[in-house]
Amino acid sequence: MxxxxxxxxxxxxxxxxxxxxxxxxxxxxxxxxxxxxxxxxxxxxxxxxxxxxxPIGGVRAQFSDPLNIELGSRSLRAYRDFPRRPGADIRLDTVGYLFLLTSDRQAADFEAGVAVQNGLGVPSRMIGPGEAQRLCPYLGTDGLVAAAHSPADGHARPxxxxxxxxxxxxxxxxxxxxxxxxxxxxxxxxxxxxxxxxxxxxxxxxxxxxxxxxxxxxxxxxxxxxxxRPVRRQLAFTAPLTPPAPRIPFTIDFSSTAYFHNSDDGLLFGLADPDQPDGFDTTWTPEWLELFRAAVRHRAPALADMETAGGWAGLYEVTPxxxxxxxxxxxxxxxxxxxxxxxxxxxxxxxxxxxxxxxxxxxxxxxxxxxxxxxxxxxxxxxxxxxxxx
Missing domain, CATH: 3.50.50.60 (FAD/NAD(P)-binding domain)
Structure with missing residues (x-):
């Protein structure tokens, strides 16, 4: 180079x-x-x-705005074609995206979004709590109203x-x-x-x-x-899991922003701290994990007690x-x-x-x-x- x-x-x-x-x-x-x-x-x-x-970046077309849907869909096609053009393995894993919804208002908003997505060729759909749990066995269904799932989404290595x-x-x-x-x-x-x-x-x-x-x-x-404006976002990795974690979608609890998905020999955890001040600080603070654990203790209780093995902090570039x-x-x-x-x-x-x-x-x-x-x-x-x- x-x-x-x-x-x-x-x-x-x-x-x-x-x-x-x-x-x-x-x-x-x-x-x-x-x-x-x-x-x-x-x-x-x-x-x-x-x-x-x-270390891992989500790729999806599940958005509410048609322009963002188009940008996501076009980019997904390019990532699928990456081995040919420009020519490299980016470890694209099409595991799907799964948004967990805990209120009727959220479900209605996502249902409207799914209709727009389907009109633009995105194969997303609304599913019930039971099917969401089958896709992601870590989930508890208590309080889960619905979920939105697209099998064409996933993650790759930036x-x-x-x-x-x-x-x-x-x-x-x-x-x-x-x-x-x-x-x-x-x-x-x-x-x-x-x-x-x-x-x-x-x-x-x-x-x-x-x-x-x-x-x-x-x-x-x-x-x-x-x-x-720069805003710090943090994530963490579990220690290697035995037996290995099942292959799950990129799963997001929409209310709390807590998310998790497969990562090498374990899982990756993430969550946006609503009280995070603006700034360029990218120090990873293990105390942040308590926010994630509190958020998932009810939604995916097994994750709350998993041993972690370090983490990472980076910056979101946020507009108003x-x-x-x-x-x-x-x-x-x-x-x-x-x-x-x-x-x-x-x-x-x-x-x-x-x-x-x-x-x-x-x-x-x-x-x-x-x-x-x-x-x-x-x-x-x-x-x-x-x-x-x-």
């Missing part, structure tokens, strides 16, 4: 992509595949070391995805400037003219922000408002309405952005990479991303908030 870790970066590029996570490398891959030359990806650490560094895209992009001539921090952005009139880094200045014709939780800072350098920011700056015509995915960046990255390619080439994107413009917070227009947020 072409990787610049010396004292300088290339003096000029057609496209500078800021951020070397799954969104940045996927965008680079699509641009290079389309024949765009002289692309530089700038990453302040190693590729995939930010939010994309999590690190392998980043590596696969990056290798293919490097073969096509993309330069990856790792361990390189962006320090400023030059603009003249309504155009970005250069990206400054701690290893030198890169004059450019287009700049693309794919900086995840750090996007607000990058946007501010260019005078573009990107309302993204929990929908992504994808588009072209109104102020700077050659500043594009793909960020603020609020936990859904990995699962939407393949489709968004195509969108960013088309925006750069001034072609009609595969989906209408106008509702995801960052301007929606200024104008009051845009997509309705995603209901299936975890």
């Amino acid at each position: 072409s990787s610049t870790t010396v004292r300088t970066v290339p003096p000029a590029a057609d496209v500078v992509i800021i951020g070397g996570g799954v969104m940045g490398v996927r965008t680079a891959f699509h641009l290079a595949e389309a024949g765009v030359a002289n692309i530089v990806v700038v990453e302040r650490r190693d590729l995939g070391s930010g939010s994309s560094g999590k 690190a392998l995805v980043v590596r696969g895209y990056a290798r293919a992009a490097a073969r096509a001539g993309v330069t990856f400037a790792t361990h390189t921090a962006v320090t400023g952005i030059d603009t003249t009139g309504d155009r970005v003219t250069a990206v400054h880094t701690d290893r030198g200045r890169i004059a450019c014709a287009t700049a693309i922000c794919a900086a995840g939780a750090w996007s607000a800072e990058i946007g501010a350098m260019a005078g573009v408002g990107l309302p993204v 309405d929990h929908n992504a920011l994808i588009g072209r700056s109104r102020e700077l015509g050659n500043f594009l952005y793909a960020t603020g995915f609020s936990g859904h960046g990995f699962l939407q990255a393949p489709a968004v990479g195509e969108v960013m390619r088309d925006l750069h080439l001034e072609r009609e994107p595969c989906v209408d991303i106008a509702p995801l413009s960052a301007d929606r917070f200024r104008t009051g227009t845009g997509t309705r908030p995603e209901a299936h947020v975890v």
Whole structure:
């Protein structure tokens, strides 16, 4: 892989992509595949070391908003095709997604979502507590009203995805400037003219922000408002299980946000702490596990007492309405952005990479991303908030 870790970066590029996570490398891959030359990806650490560094990432099309459904569905197809294009094993496991619902209101909302999903080709369906328990034997059915299940969803390994895209992009001539921090952005009139880094200045014709939780800072350098805030999310792994865990769906208790699924020789646990303050702290705190245990003690009681063997903390890049920011700056015509995915960046990255390619080439994107413009917070227009947020 072409990787610049010396004292300088290339003096000029057609496209500078800021951020070397799954969104940045996927965008680079699509641009290079389309024949765009002289692309530089700038990453302040190693590729995939930010939010994309999590060990397992869910992939799904179970959303309430048609645009998010389309992005998820298109990305799922790309992940299934990954061994052929770009060519790598990403350990995709189509175990399905299972949302557990504990109120009639939740059931009604998800039933409406399933109808929209089915209309867009997603094979999701509503099921009863008994069938949910058969799919996931850890569940207790007391208080469980219904569940929503899609067998086409699952999970894959983000690190392998980043590596696969990056290798293919490097073969096509993309330069990856790792361990390189962006320090400023030059603009003249309504155009970005250069990206400054701690290893030198890169004059450019287009700049693309794919900086995840750090996007607000990058946007501010260019005078573009990107309302993204960093929020820590934590997860944990069980010790190896004997006998091995059954193969279960990616299971989510919608009320509490507690989720769990298979992970190598055990299970992975996760939950969003509602009291987590904003910030870039990624320290894993074992005390967080008590929140998870309290949430699952009634819903999946066996999990509450399982021995754990460490954990991990990363950052969500959250927007005010929990929908992504994808588009072209109104102020700077050659500043594009793909960020603020609020936990859904990995699962939407393949489709968004195509969108960013088309925006750069001034072609009609595969989906209408106008509702995801960052301007929606200024104008009051845009997509309705995603209901299936975890």
